[in-house]
Amino acid sequence: MTVGNARTPSAPDGTILDAIIIGAGFAGLYMLHRLRQSGLRAHVLEAAPDVGGTWYWNRYPGARCDVESVAYCYSFSPEITAEWNWSERFATQPEILDYIRFAADRLDLRRDIRLNTRVTAAHYDEGANLWRVTTDQGRTVTARFCIAATGCLSASRLPDIPGIDRFKGQVIQSANWPGQPVDFKDKRVGIIGTGSTGIQIIPVVAAQAGHTFVFQRTPAYSVPARNALLSDHYRAAVKDHFPELTRQLRAGLIHGNSDLRIPGEEPLPPPLTAAQMTTEEQQAELERRWQRGGAWFMFTFADQVFDKHANEIAAEFIRTKIRQIVRDRTVAEKLCPTSYAIGAKRICVDTDYYATYNRPTVTLLDHGTDPIIEVTETGIRTGKGDVDLDIIIFATGFDAMTGALLSMDIRGRDGLSLKQKWESGPRTYLGLGMAGFPNLFTITGPGSPSVFSNVVISIEQHVEWIGDCLDHLRQRCLAGIEPTEAAEEEWVRHVGEVANATLIPTAKSWYVGANIPGKPNVFMIYVGGVGAYRDICDKVAADGYRGFALLPADTNREAVA
Numbered sequence: 073m074t075v076g077n078a079r080t081p082s083a084p085d086g087t088i089l090d091a092i093i094i095g096a097g098f099a100g101l102y103m104l105h106r107l108r109q110s111g112l113r114a115h116v117l118e119a120a121p122d123v124g125g126t127w128y129w130n131r132y133p134g135a136r137c138d139v140e141s142v143a144y145c146y147s148f149s150p151e152i153t154a155e156w157n158w159s160e161r162f163a164t165q166p167e168i169l170d171y172i173r174f175a176a177d178r179l180d181l182r183r184d185i186r187l188n189t190r191v192t193a194a195h196y197d198e199g200a201n202l203w204r205v206t207t208d209q210g211r212t213v214t215a216r217f218c219i220a221a222t223g224c225l226s227a228s229r230l231p232d233i234p235g236i237d238r239f240k241g242q243v244i245q246s247a248n249w250p251g252q253p254v255d256f257k258d259k260r261v262g263i264i265g266t267g268s269t270g271i272q273i274i275p276v277v278a279a280q281a282g283h284t285f286v287f288q289r290t291p292a293y294s295v296p297a298r299n300a301l302l303s304d305h306y307r308a309a310v311k312d313h314f315p316e317l318t319r320q321l322r323a324g325l326i327h328g329n330s331d332l333r334i335p336g337e338e339p340l341p342p343p344l345t346a347a348q349m350t351t352e353e354q355q356a357e358l359e360r361r362w363q364r365g366g367a368w369f370m371f372t373f374a375d376q377v378f379d380k381h382a383n384e385i386a387a388e389f390i391r392t393k394i395r396q397i398v399r400d401r402t403v404a405e406k407l408c409p410t411s412y413a414i415g416a417k418r419i420c421v422d423t424d425y426y427a428t429y430n431r432p433t434v435t436l437l438d439h440g441t442d443p444i445i446e447v448t449e450t451g452i453r454t455g456k457g458d459v460d461l462d463i464i465i466f467a468t469g470f471d472a473m474t475g476a477l478l479s480m481d482i483r484g485r486d487g488l489s490l491k492q493k494w495e496s497g498p499r500t501y502l503g504l505g506m507a508g509f510p511n512l513f514t515i516t517g518p519g520s521p522s523v524f525s526n527v528v529i530s531i532e533q534h535v536e537w538i539g540d541c542l543d544h545l546r547q548r549c550l551a552g553i554e555p556t557e558a559a560e561e562e563w564v565r566h567v568g569e570v571a572n573a574t575l576i577p578t579a580k581s582w583y584v585g586a587n588i589p590g591k592p593n594v595f596m597i598y599v600g601g602v603g604a605y606r607d608i609c610d611k612v613a614a615d616g617y618r619g620f621a622l623l624p625a626d627t628n629r630e631a632v633a
């Protein structure tokens with residue numbers, strides 16, 4: 073296995089590539105493979121010292137996927153599917169990282185990946201119809217197409233709490249976890265953040281630490297994972313049914329009626345609206361999904377994300393569970409989310425999260441009663457007093473969807489910067505491209521289903537759409553492609569309209585950018601379903617890339633090689 077720059081990309085500097093891909097996570101790796109299949113010369117530039125993306129950076133204890141492993145993986149390669157065996161229902165970070173490394177090696181991708189290389193700028197040179205991409209190594213790489221596979225949850229953030237630099241103990245960010253194991257034994261550990269990441273870390277750290285202090289701003293809705301080892305029989309059966317499983321995943325059936333139909337599992341019935349069920353039936357269905365474990369709980373009722381009343385029934389079910397599990401009444405109430413609808417923030421999937429608060433060595437400090445004032449040399453000062461700590465863990469999330477893109481100086485036609493274009497919030501056509509930025513693609517960009525889906529499946533859809541699009545341009549000797557302003561305007565309107573028919577944009581969440589001070593609060597995800605979205609994208613392509621301007625090859629512009 074090659075780590076670091078032991079092998080360097082094959083094309084020397086100065087060569088004009090067909091495509092530069094930024095990022096070597098699930099998205100960048102498959103994009104490279106897909107472009108090679110079309111005979112295109114592409115290179116990947118990656119800031120990290122290894123491939124893996126999310127799963128390279130998020131090495132915190134307890135890190136796992138919350139979509140089943142057998143579904144949270146590539147579906148395009150029969151060889152990878154045949155040769156890889158998942159060990160658990162929800163794989164750990166080390167296992168997912170091993171899988172991604174395995175895929176990179178199996179597809180011989182590393183020779184075209186430059187690691188330890190952060191892209192700082194990407195400028196469109198209109199005269200030459202080329203993207204000039206600059207890195208922190210002081211190099212400029214040139215290509216016809218630029219593809220941002222920079223991830224929707226890759227720009228981690230520290231909160232603006234005064235004094236963080238003053239702390240004399242160890243500060244750890246969950247999304248940049250140290251390479252060496254951290255010893256929590258007998259330590260006083262503070263964990264800030266109770267989103268998906270915090271909820272995974274807290275039980276693991278609390279089982280080891282001398283005392284764990286959890287600093288909570290807003291409680292999350294969390295459902296049990298019911299993680300388990302996978303048997304050989306189960307794995308073999310999944311492989312036998314993989315084409316059908318893939319068809320269902322790609323059609324978006326994994327959300328909605330959740331009828332994954334993995335052998336051995338009883339398929340869940342298509343959900344009814346809450347009003348179509350008696351109170352007893354509602355509770356029985358909620359209980360069944362709670363016992364089954366996993367995020368499908370979010371879709372117990374067909375109208376759960378649309379109707380406040382249906383949503384409240386599911387929310388109250390979780391609050392009742394919290395009150396049953398957590399023995400201290402006051403702590404239980406603090407853990408009960410009441411200020412937003414279930415699903416309006418990403419639902420969490422946990423192992424023993426609520427039960428962890430029954431440990432005498434765990435203290436919950438809620439923002440309502442113990443707001444964080446500052447970090448001191450010795451710990452954290454809250455409204456009620458000082459908490460002495462040896463280690464502070466920040467599990468404070470990401471500048472989601474736009475953070476990684478906007479941290480690069482991206483400029484399109486006439487020097488228009490992406491920052492300027494997105495001043496009032498992100499605007500894209502299909503989450504795939506932007507008017508004013510020819511030949512620039514974003515994989516799982518804002519305006520696509522991205523984080524409201526099994527992201528690997530959404531990545532595959534984007535990669536294949538982009539690959540087919542470049543084939544289309546090449547076959548017709550076209551110089552490029554760019555969304556029209558009108559199509560982009562209409563898509564932004566449609567994304568908002570679909571979202572506003574649901575309860576999903578109603579919380580102050582990272583879905584709308586509310587976790588980042590000064591970020592325009594705009595809902596950034598297409599929530600109409602991955603099946604519907606795929607149909608729209610396919611139709612756009614079948615209609616000759618409707619909504620895109622296709623740039624003719626002219627004397628100033630070379631056609632795609």
Ligand SMILES: Cc1cc2nc3c(=O)[nH]c(=O)nc-3n(C[C@H](O)[C@H](O)[C@H](O)COP(=O)(O)OP(=O)(O)OC[C@H]3O[C@@H](n4cnc5c(N)ncnc54)[C@H](O)[C@@H]3O)c2cc1C
Nearest residue numbers: 095097098099119125126137138139190191222223226527
């Ligand atoms: C802890 C955690 C758990 C998750 N669990 C799930 C799950 O269970 N199910 C699910 O569907 N999704 C999950 N996600 C979402 C996850 O991000 C996606 O599933 C998927 O891994 C994204 O792959 P990607 O290749 O698009 O981006 P990433 O994996 O984020 O990779 C992007 C890469 O781009 C690199 N990069 C960014 N900017 C630059 C730059 N300027 N120059 C060079 N390189 C750059 C980054 O270093 C990174 O390696 C999770 C996310 C996190 C953080």
